Amino acid sequence: xxxxxxxxxxxxxxxxxxxxxxxxxxxxxxxxxxxxxxxxxxxxxxxxxxxxxxxxxxxxxxxxxxxxxxxxxxxxxxxxxxxxxxxxxxxxxxxxxxxxxxxxxxxxxxxxxxxxxxxxxxxxxxxxxxxxxxxxxxxxxxxxxxxxxxxxxxxxxxxxxxxxxxxxxxxxxxxxxxxxxxxxxxxxxxxxxxxxxxxxxxxxxxxxxxxxxxxxxxxxxxxxxxxxxxxxxxxxxxxxxxxxxxxxxxxxxxxxxxxxxxxxxxxxxxxxxxxxxxxxxxxxxxxxxxxxxxxxxxxxxxxxxxxxxxxxxxxxxxxxxxxxxxxxxxxxxxxxxxxxxxxxxxxxxxxxxxxxxxxxxxxxxxxxxxxxxxxxxxxxxxxxxxxxxxxxxxx
Numbered sequence: 545x546x547x548x549x550x551x552x553x554x555x556x557x558x559x560x561x562x563x564x565x566x567x568x569x570x571x572x573x574x575x576x577x578x579x580x581x582x583x584x585x586x587x588x589x590x591x592x593x594x595x596x597x598x599x600x601x602x603x604x605x606x607x608x609x610x611x612x613x614x615x616x617x618x619x620x621x622x623x624x625x626x627x628x629x630x631x632x633x634x635x636x637x638x639x640x641x642x643x644x645x646x647x648x649x650x651x652x653x654x655x656x657x658x659x660x661x662x663x664x665x666x667x668x669x670x671x672x673x674x675x676x677x678x679x680x681x682x683x684x685x686x687x688x689x690x691x692x693x694x695x696x697x698x699x700x701x702x703x704x705x706x707x708x709x710x711x712x713x714x715x716x717x718x719x720x721x722x723x724x725x726x727x728x729x730x731x732x733x734x735x736x737x738x739x740x741x742x743x744x745x746x747x748x749x750x751x752x753x754x755x756x757x758x759x760x761x762x763x764x765x766x767x768x769x770x771x772x773x774x775x776x777x778x779x780x781x782x783x784x785x786x787x788x789x790x791x792x793x794x795x796x797x798x799x800x801x802x803x804x805x806x807x808x809x810x811x812x813x814x815x816x817x818x819x820x821x822x823x824x825x826x827x828x829x830x831x832x833x834x835x836x837x838x839x840x841x842x843x844x845x846x847x848x849x850x851x852x853x854x855x856x857x858x859x860x861x862x863x864x865x866x867x868x869x870x871x872x873x874x875x876x877x878x879x880x881x882x883x884x885x886x887x888x889x890x891x892x893x894x895x896x897x898x899x900x901x902x903x904x905x906x907x908x909x910x911x912x913x914x915x916x917x918x919x920x921x922x923x924x925x926x927x928x929x930x931x932x933x934x935x936x937x938x939x
Contacts, residue, residue: 545596545618550675553593553616554682561586562594567613568602608655616679621653624711626750629797630769630776631659634709634748639663641784643707643746649697649733650711654680654690656750660709661687668705672696672732697733707746707785710738735759746783753778753832767793768829773867775828794829796864803864805830811837817846817856819874819927823936824855824866825897839865849926852900860939869921869936877924877931883912889935890916898924901931 545553552558561581574595581591600622604612607627617625626634634656638646644666648657651669653676660667661684669684669692671677677694684690702708712731739761741747753768753775760766765786767779781787793806814837824845826836831853840846843866845857860868875885886894892914896905901924908924923934 545593545675547675549589549593549596550678552587552590553597554678555590557586558590558594561590562597565594565598568598611658615653616682617653618676618679621676621679624713625653625655626659626711627771627776628655628659630771631656632662633769633795634750634779635659635663635665637748637781637785638665638707638709641707641746643784645704645706646709647700647702647705647707648709648711649700650713651680651692652676652711654683654692656709656711657684657690657692658687661690664689667691668693670695670697670700697737702741702745705745707748707783708741709748709750711750712738742782746785748782748785749780751778751780753828757832757834762791765790765793766833767795768832769795769797770827770829771797772799773827775832778832792833792835794827794833794835794865796827796829798864800864805833805835805839805865807833807835807838810834813837813850814840814846816848816850816928819848819871819932819934820846820856820858821871822857822860822939823848823869823871823923823934824857824863825869826853826855826866827864830865839863849900849929852926854899854923854925868939869923869934870939871934871936872920873935875922875933875935877933879908879911882933886912886914886920886922887916889918889920891918891920892916893919895919895921896924897921900926 578591597616600617600619601612604617604622607625608615609628611628638660646660646665646667648667648669651657651671654669657667657669666689669680669690671680671694674694677692681692684692712733738749755778764780764782769777789808790806791809793804796803811834826839830836830839836853840855843857843861843863845855848854848856876882894909894914896909898905903924921936923936925932
């Protein structure tokens, strides 16, 4: 979306037209919709802008729920936007630390700033891009304690705020088909500048979950967050925003609630043991936080193989931090013998999970020539360093 399209969209006619559209549905007859809107007298630019927003609102429902139907987006902004449920936890940190004036630097479409304003923090949302800042202004309009600045992060005066929240741009410039930046030194603002500020005042930083752990400052609390099993971010917290004694945390948000495992440092792995009746796959947040050892000790479980994120035990322990599987059978790891074994069991539908082996599940599934009415889950991994094929079922 460029500036001209945004001007069309923000006109009274544009907003009325956008809100009058039925919910976007993939596969709908877009040509017919465009034709009907043009016949009604709307300009091509306006029609393009409202249909673009309608599609983004539908996509944004996964992050913003019902709020998405009253928000505006850019494609790049939505891609990097914090889920509202996670943003509320971010905002809660500032509330608990009694830090009332917050600058949201690199605010994007304003997701985190919305959560902060909803908790009655005085938040200044700042973005260098004019279109993005305008979209954030629209989304934050209902909140009296929120304001928006179109400015460079370098121009922010930290003395005007109690704390800073940074969501560095981790994608190439633009509003549409941007690509992810692979090098942290290309982020904007630069992380060295952010960390320098964190030595002087409370700072929170949102980064990708795969961010290089070697670049995490020793003074930061690093918290990895997963939502319904999907790893979504790593947050770094400094000063009053960091919890005493915690340097590693794995936070899981599920439909059943919230669970968190914390530690003062990376945990030491437990020894490798023999394959038991149960196999456990830790949540991605546990893996990235390197808390597998602490999880294993809490479950009286052992590593299946050194350096691989699978645990095993003879007994079942319920935990929100790992998916449990019962080991039904150990099958031959050789592909030809494995194909025969699966055919004998009449398995025609197969979920393939792998870790520590060089295999493409989609290609292997084709080569296995599966036929039959049964379904199963196959885990290809290593046990005590040796390749194994495990037929399992979810507990």
